[in-house]
Amino acid sequence: MRTLAPSLAGQVGRGRPWPKRVVRLATHTLPRGPVRDRYRAELLAELDPLTWRAQAKFATGVLASSLALRRAVSSHPSPTPMEATMTTPRKPLLCRTNLHHVWESAHTPDGQRFVRCAHCLKERGDGRPGMSVTGISMGGMT
């Protein structure tokens, strides 16, 4: 049996199973982490005291507007400085797995040419010393 996150423990009350499940499903569209936990707990708390019929109606309404909630939450991200520091832009899957890059030619400000991936900006080196590997590669799989 799945256990609730500590932030939700003790907050979920007498809601019937399927409206609760629908609300959980609806909040799956939200960014993972504190935002999702908050809205899930908030919506489940509002679902809890309702009658069976009202719960069904509430859960359906929440599901129908889940994408609107996602847009509203995403349009004003308010990361804390630490979250902002730790957030990195998403790389395409093929770049992250180092299976495929879209190489393009580029120039440094002083006119030196090098080749980089157009999607993830990874630089291509051919392994010879002194070539264009200027950045630090965390993957080490060039």
Place this chain on the structure above:
Amino acid sequence: MTIPTQLVLQVFLDDATRDRYGSDIGAEAGLPSGTVHPILARLEGFGWLESRWEDIDPRVEGRPARRYYRLTGAGAQSAQSAVARAHRPRRGFSLPHPASGEA
């Protein structure tokens, strides 16, 4: 500004000192469930609303803690002017009056 957003703001402006939770606001504004939370999230993002968890013991109360919303100081001013602007009739747009006396 959309009409549902105006209705939500009007609920808050009716009594700016009262804290309200989502379903409560929806019921007062006459909006269907589900439409209120995206509006609240957007208004909170603008800084017009602030929210807090209800300070209760769920075991004692027999229900989970709710999330309560209220207008911020700046939000109250902005909401007032936004609602007033939204209610003001637009100039240069009026329905044509039927000409009297014509067939």
